[in-house]
Amino acid sequence: MRSVEVVMTGRGGPEVLDVRERDVPAPGRGRVLVRTEAAGVAFSEVQMLRGRYLNQPRFPFVPGYDLVGRVAAVGEGVDAALVGRRVAAMTRFGAWSELVEVPARHLVPVPEEVDAGEAVALVTNGVTAWQMAHRAARVKAGDTVLVQGAAGGVGTLLAQFAGAVGARVIGTASAGKHDALRELGVEPVDYRGDLASAVRRLAPEGLDAVFDHVGGQGIRALWPLLRRGGTLVSYGSRSTLKDEGHPLRPYLPLAARVLAWSLLPNGRRAKFYYVRPTATFRSDLKTVLSLLRDGELDARVAHRLPLDRAAEALGLLVDGGVTGKVVLDA
Ligand SMILES: NC(=O)c1ccc[n+]([C@@H]2O[C@H](COP(=O)([O-])OP(=O)(O)OC[C@H]3O[C@@H](n4cnc5c(N)ncnc54)[C@H](OP(=O)(O)O)[C@@H]3O)[C@@H](O)[C@H]2O)c1
CATH class of the missing domain: 3.90.180.10 (Medium-chain alcohol dehydrogenases, catalytic domain)
Structure with missing residues (x-):
């Protein structure tokens, strides 16, 4: 053929x-x-x-x-x-x-x-978003969560999954996409400028989950926004796209930081997420596809x-x- x-x-x-x-x-x-x-x-x-x-x-x-x-x-x-x-x-x-x-x-x-x-x-992005919301951070009704890149392929789905369980979703995007975020029920924030202060003004009581695909220096400012019991999920290193050298290199400081946060006795959790084609992946993809079929997911x-x-x-x-x-x- x-x-x-x-x-x-x-x-x-x-x-x-x-x-x-x-x-x-x-x-x-x-x-x-x-x-x-x-x-x-x-x-x-x-x-x-x-x-x-x-x-x-x-x-x-x-x-x-x-x-x-x-x-x-x-x-x-x-x-x-x-x-x-x-x-x-x-x-x-x-x-x-x-x-x-x-x-x-x-x-x-x-x-x-x-x-x-x-x-x-929904294949890679849907399962990534589903597993981060439901398995890594266990988002629940009443939570307040921050979704970085909420207008992106993963972000639009993650925002919907968090919103569907009754969480309040704050999402970052460039200013031109803020109306699209509001349509999804997301409170938009521009990621340029002092993001941590902008989020703190919206949620002075702190966050239950942060989802970050950016890494770099910015993620350090997001960790203190978590309240006790909260979870930071790191799943990318967009900020290092233009770096040179071995592609693993930018992940090493990020991995060290996430590991240190996860080990410190501070009442908060930090995790890496990486999507893998396991039996759980296949089962979660069936779930996500059935939400699409039933008109419960955009x-x-x-x-x-x-x-x-x-x-x-x-x-x-x-x-x-x-x-x-x-x-x-x-
Ligand atoms: N770990 C895993 O298993 C896994 C699986 C799937 C995807 N990913 C990662 O997830 C990320 C998103 O993938 P995607 O396909 O959804 O990409 P995408 O559609 O390009 O979406 C990324 C979003 O990030 C936003 N963005 C750009 N710079 C930003 C910054 N400095 N701070 C916050 N947001 C920023 C963009 O918004 P604007 O256009 O408004 O700037 C864009 O909407 C990628 O880094 C990808 O590698 C990881």
């Missing part, structure tokens, strides 16, 4: 993406070929463009963190009844392709009623472009004007 795919050919801007065609071999043992309906575009691919994503393959490679599609062929040892089934998977790399080989055990069924673009917006797809316009799609995230998720239709 022939497949069109998008190749990241080297470091640079979105212009380094190239659209190619290749023959796809039959899937290996325990694996399936999925014909992609929609694939996600994420900030991780911006990091990959800069060579700043941990464990990214050597250039050239096909990026693409997640997909929704239909099983087109199965390898040895996989139930042939899977052919034709609608599925989702978190691939980390490789999803920007019409045909993608995936381990069969990573597949999650996708309800026929939901739109593929909306479903794919997937916030901001832009949809065809696969062969991936460079344009990634450019939208590089430029930073997006509220919600960017999706590629294959």
